[in-house]
Amino acid sequence: MKSPLRSSRRAPGEPRAIGYLYILPALAVYAAFLLYPFGQSVWLSLLHWDGLNAATWAGLDNYGDLFTDPALRAPFVHALVLLIFYAALPVAIGLLLAAVMSRFRVRGMTFFRTVLFLPQVLAMVVVGVTWRSILAPDGMLNDVLNLVGLDSLSRAWLGDENWALPAVGVVGTWVETGLCMVLFLAGAQRIPRELYEAARIDGAGAVREFFTVTLPGLRAEIAVALTLTIVAGLRNFDLIYITTSGGPGNATSVPAYEVYHRAFETNQVGSAAAVGVALTVVIFVLTVTVSRLVEGRRS
Template identity: 75%
Template sequence: MSAGTTTGGDRSRRGRLAERYRRRAPGEPRAVGYLYILPALIVYAVVLLFPFGQSVWLSFLHWDGLTRASYAGFSNYTQLFTDPDLRGAFWHAIVLLIFYSVIPVCIGLLLAAAMSRIRVRGMTFFRAVLFLPQVVAMVVSGVAWRAILAPDGLLNSVLRGIGLGSLARTWLGSYTFALPSVGTIGAWVGMGLCMVLFLAGAQRIPKELYEAARIDGAGAIREFFAVTLPGLRLEISVALTLTMISGLKNFDVVYVTTSGGPGTATTVPAYELYQRAFQTNQVGSAGAIGVALTVLIFLVTLLIGRLVEGKGEGKRA
């Protein structure tokens, strides 16, 4: 990323390097850079990095938040695999990723495929509308969707209205349907982000590629796999990363719509973390959830970055 700015150069000769620093820097002794960074670094380190370190420390303790803590070794981490509540929460998070990430990406691709064939009028309008769920507070979205999924809510009214009343149910109160219902809310939020990303990407794919594909006799499906999909490689990775991160740390929607219920049907790691740290006094265990979640997010980001590495390089700074 930053490699391109220091072109070539003999790295072994420090004197020349220092000379170049001086020439490239805008007329300041380069040490002044530290002063510019210092205020931000202090706030960032004290309020964010230091507590993160403390989280790691906490995750190795048994602590109820009040009395003296005792060393726990890795037990808080092994608990992630043995405690059925925690296993459930992480399992739900993985299921929700299908809704939060995979489905929005697929919807976005579907649209991008359709869009690649024509020039759409009113793009600005569609983009604004589709992106809107991203902008509204998750808490508000949760309340909005509760009204739709309620027993006498919009969804059930529509179902009854078109004679499918037998399908009507208490969506958020059902052991089977609560998790997919929460997932639908996530898909609704993530959909616009993916679409907007892919629409922008699809417009950048050279039209000649489509012409060429058509001359070669490729149908719509061939064309999609041969031209659109490779052309959107970078956008897909960005979309997957953003939606997966937001899916993994999802808390607001669950808190507002189901509170993890019915039973533990819709608990997620962040919800378990909140419960344990601030309701049931298992602070160490909560710390381990937080660290595990962070590692998971980090891995997802890294892995997706890896997958697209090599191709599509340099398209975006």
């Protein structure tokens, strides 16, 4: 005879096995188009293969090269530098814009939001071609600098080893800021007005109000923005390919571009697969870390 207590503890609704059947089609698609190719990449990363001839066993040699070969270490360092432009700056600027736009009534707010969000709806190829023209030696940026008497600052921005990576990073900041601003504006609208009124009664100014009310109320949105921008920064390929092709030298090479370069230009498929797998692990670790930090603060 079944215990009444045991029956009462069972979750209401369909049995758990039925729930798994509901998600089985989506899981099958996910496994076929993501898990299986990723497994193939892991296998290829353990081989020395040029894409044509018979492969030979490499073991963990390709992964060891990620730490010992400067040409493979540099793209990951460049990617971490780009995270400042792709994630940190857009989140900071987006928070500032959201705080100002939610506190003050500005005419033409809808137009302003649309202009800032516009880079998100443009194809990255279009963005790359446009900014390559702007940053060219005879481009708009140098023309403006010459016009205002700052000729000494003019340079070939994408051809200078010291400035090429920051120049590409600025383009990333321009693209991602609108997304962060829209997320933060949406989050600011759900913060109770009573909290702002209480802060003002306590004598809080605009800065204190931002740090005590707005910032804590946007933790979830900040986590989403950081996750999206970190992923965008680390998987950046098309912008690098269009603007610099990893140059000058390898000053702007990033992991995603290095995968393409090694697999299709230098026929080092095993090494390219190792870079791709390592990039996946880095993205996973960073995104999980961001989520855990936010959830830990909210709990």
